[in-house]
Amino acid sequence: xxxxITVDRPALTRFAQQLIRTPSPSMQEGQVAxxxxxxxxxxxxxxxxVDRVGNVIGRIGNPQGxxxxxxxxxxxxxxxxxxxxQRDPFGGELSDGVLYGLGASDMKGGLAxxxxxxxxxVEAGVALNxxxxxxxxxxxxxxxxxxxxxxxxxxxxxxxxxxxxEATNLQIARGQRGRIEMCVVVxxxxxxxxxxxxxxxxxxxxxxxxxxxxxxxxxxxxxxxLGKGTIAATAIESHAGSRNxxxxxxxxxxxxxxxxxxTETKALAEIRRVLAREGIAGAVEIPTYRAMSYTGYELQxxxxxPFWSTPEDEPLLLTAARTIExxxxxxxxxGKWDFSTDGVYTxxxxxxxxxxxxxxxxxxxxxxxxxxxxxxxxAAAQVYAELAVRMLGHS
Numbered sequence: 449x450x451x452x453i454t455v456d457r458p459a460l461t462r463f464a465q466q467l468i469r470t471p472s473p474s475m476q477e478g479q480v481a482x483x484x485x486x487x488x489x490x491x492x493x494x495x496x497x498v499d500r501v502g503n504v505i506g507r508i509g510n511p512q513g514x515x516x517x518x519x520x521x522x523x524x525x526x527x528x529x530x531x532x533x534q535r536d537p538f539g540g541e542l543s544d545g546v547l548y549g550l551g552a553s554d555m556k557g558g559l560a561x562x563x564x565x566x567x568x569x570v571e572a573g574v575a576l577n578x579x580x581x582x583x584x585x586x587x588x589x590x591x592x593x594x595x596x597x598x599x600x601x602x603x604x605x606x607x608x609x610x611x612x613x614e615a616t617n618l619q620i621a622r623g624q625r626g627r628i629e630m631c632v633v634v635x636x637x638x639x640x641x642x643x644x645x646x647x648x649x650x651x652x653x654x655x656x657x658x659x660x661x662x663x664x665x666x667x668x669x670x671x672x673x674l675g676k677g678t679i680a681a682t683a684i685e686s687h688a689g690s691r692n693x694x695x696x697x698x699x700x701x702x703x704x705x706x707x708x709x710x711t712e713t714k715a716l717a718e719i720r721r722v723l724a725r726e727g728i729a730g731a732v733e734i735p736t737y738r739a740m741s742y743t744g745y746e747l748q749x750x751x752x753x754p755f756w757s758t759p760e761d762e763p764l765l766l767t768a769a770r771t772i773e774x775x776x777x778x779x780x781x782x783g784k785w786d787f788s789t790d791g792v793y794t795x796x797x798x799x800x801x802x803x804x805x806x807x808x809x810x811x812x813x814x815x816x817x818x819x820x821x822x823x824x825x826x827a828a829a830q831v832y833a834e835l836a837v838r839m840l841g842h843s
Contacts (some may be wrong), residue, residue: 451836453562453572455829461547461822463487464560465540467730468549474523474587475673475751476739478742479503480521484563484584499603503595504584509567509576509840516839517581517607519596519790520559521588524551525814532816546576548819553808556822558613558828559584561807565832569744581607584814585790587747591737592627593793594749600798609764609839610794611832613806614785615813618776618824621804622765623757625674626706626792628715631699632657632723634730638688639698640840650698651686657700658684660722670710674755674784678705706755753792754804757784762838764801771835772805776827785810805831 466476472480481504488506489494490759495507504522526552527537535541547557562582569576614621634654639647660683668677680703688695703727719732719840733771738748758765760782785804795802802823807824 453568453833455568455826457826460564464557467556468540469538472523474589475739477522491557492570499743500747503600504585506582507579512578513578515607517560517561517578517610520613522584523589525589528778546819552706552818552820553615554813555614557808558806558826561825561828562613565829568833576840580624580836592788593790596790596793610800612789612803612804615788616806616807617780617805617809621785627753627788628704628756629751630702631735632730633731634698638697639694641692641694642739646693647694648697652699654698669707669709671754672706677707690781708748712765754796756791756795762801765803775831775834
């Protein structure tokens with residue numbers, strides 16, 4: 449029999465508040481990483497390390513057995529317009545059982561639940577036959593999957609299963625669409641703006657491309673589970689010698705979400721066909737993300753992230769569903785995320801069985817109303833703890 453596992457609700461809540469009160473924009477996660485590592489040691493993790501890029505890796509259990517990894521990112525997006533926040537984004541305010549602040553749902557609440565789930569197993573004296581890893585990763589917001597790629601391919605930690613703690617409202621996510629960021633450089637011919645007919649305005653050429661993208665959108669693939677592929681122009685920049693010169697270059701950035709049947713090659717070919725058909729001089733490419741981690745290590749990777757979906761009969765998924773039903777008393781809905789996660793690497797590239805389960809609601813992520821229910825953090829921690837026992841076994 450497994451000993452009774454009890455999650456320390458007050459301590460979990462305080463930790464989640466501390467996480468929110470510690471700003472951690474991408475590339476500046478150092479302070480929150482130190483807090484996570486310190487708390488892992490306090491609750492009794494067997495081993496706590498920080499890798500070269502700044503991922504915090506905590507382990508309990510037997511490293512010689514099978515490996516279950518709980519993934520949570522430590523970074524957040526920016527606050528945006530500060531005046532739009534009704535509450536202090538870094539206040540960690542608690543009201544009527546709801547915790548508010550930047551990153552509450554995305555995903556400091558989930559990170560806190562994972563750490564205290566492991567702590568509950570330690571407190572209960574559960575000796576796992578395998579190893580449970582709780583990992584706080586860096587730079588997920590600008591380049592999802594990149595820090596996990598480093599952990600697996602460079603640090604050598606390859607788990608047998610991965611659970612992503614992104615917000616699912618205590619349901620299960622088993623996939624998501626992929627994502628490509630594309631950069632299109634449109635070329636024109638500069639001239640004095642007093643005689644625009646002498647040149648070719650790169651902004652006008654880019655505008656034609658934008659209209660063509662709108663016409664392309666309805667033709668994209670649609671999958672019964674992952675949904676429809678989408679395309680959106682997200683930024684535009686022009687280049688000219690001054691403001692009275694017709695620009696000869698214009699750069700357009702495109703967010704392309706990929707569903708089943710859509711690949712990097714297909715997405716690039718679609719844009720190239722539009723350029724050729726419309727007679728627009730330009731080239732499209734996938735930019736490379738480069739950023740220095742808070743540890744001084746440069747991370748880089750192409751801005752291409754494949755779609756993924758875990759089969760409905762995957763043992764991790766089935767065990768998680770039974771664990772939720774037994775622990776929380778309801779049958780979870782099994783669905784997908786609209787946004788992108790580290791699963792693009794763990795499942796989409798590395799082929800590791802991956803699911804998502806976490807507190808918080810997807811609709812609050814990246815909003816001025818970011819929030820998570822304390823009861824849901826505790827519930828998530830209970831499930832994380834019990835799932836580790838069921839997947840890894842104990843003695």
